[in-house]
Structures are given as C-alpha cells and as structure tokens.
Amino acid sequence: MMRILLVEDMDSDAELIRLELLGEWPSLQFDWANSRHTLALALKNPPADLALIDSRLPGLHGSETFQLIAGAWPGVPLVFCVGSPDLDPLLQEVVPRAAALVDKNRLETLVPTLRRLATSR
Structure with a gap:
C-alpha cells in the first residue's frame, strides 16, 4: 500500500488532491x-x-x-504541487532537484505524473 506525505496548509486544496489520488x-x-x-x-x-x-x-x-x-527521508521522491506558475527565486533553486512539479490548477496531471514516477523507480 502506498503512503504519501501531503504538505499543504489549505484544507480545500488538501481535500482536492486527496480525492484526485483516491480516484486512482x-x-x-x-x-x-x-x-x-x-511536518516535524x-x-x-x-x-x-x-x-x-x-x-x-x-x-x-x-x-x-x-x-x-x-x-530526513533521503531518496523519497519530492513533488511540488503549486498554485501559481510564477515561482519565487528560492523555489526556483530547489524545483530542479524535485522529482516533478504539478500545478494545482491542473490537478488532472497529478495522477499521470505520479504513475510516471512509480514506473521509473
């Protein structure tokens, strides 16, 4: 069984992400x-x-x-799920080291992105 850590402060966004993934x-x-x-x-x-x-x-x-x-968890794929395509400079520095970036306004891309990551591991 797969387990995901969802780091999200907005209840509504967390629920949308959760429903999108539970559908799959x-x-x-x-x-x-x-x-x-x-998080700690x-x-x-x-x-x-x-x-x-x-x-x-x-x-x-x-x-x-x-x-x-x-x-804390070396080797765990980290995926940014962001609400705006305009990334600030601090985020731009770490995004290339992430496994993927998904736009919250296009959550339909989340499942295919995670499927791709699962098959590449």
Whole structure:
C-alpha cells in the first residue's frame, strides 16, 4: 500500500488532491502536514513513498520544506504541487532537484505524473 506525505496548509486544496489520488488508488494512505509542527511530527515516522509539497506553509517556505524532507527521508521522491506558475527565486533553486512539479490548477496531471514516477523507480 502506498503512503504519501501531503504538505499543504489549505484544507480545500488538501481535500482536492486527496480525492484526485483516491480516484486512482483507493487504498492510498495519507499523512497530512499543514504546519511546521505537524511536518516535524510526520518526519519522525518511517519515510513515506512520496511527498507532495506546497510552495508555502505559514512560517515555512517551500524550499525549506524541501530541505527538511530531503534531509530526513533521503531518496523519497519530492513533488511540488503549486498554485501559481510564477515561482519565487528560492523555489526556483530547489524545483530542479524535485522529482516533478504539478500545478494545482491542473490537478488532472497529478495522477499521470505520479504513475510516471512509480514506473521509473
């Protein structure tokens, strides 16, 4: 069974992402981090199969989130799921090291992106 860490502060976005993925993988498990604190708790668990990362949490930039997860769970594919195609300079620095980038306004691309990542591992 696949387990995903979803790092997202907006309840509505988290739910849309969750529904999109459960449509393809009904038995998918989610760990949801919506703050620095809940992310720190999630990273104490065994590594997820994949992490979906928002570009910002309150008090936590997406580039820092990327570094925290990559440091705690080396080798776990990290996918940015962003609401705007205009990436700030800090995010532009780490996005090339991510496994993929998905636009929240085009969530229909999320499942094919994750399928591609699963077959390439």
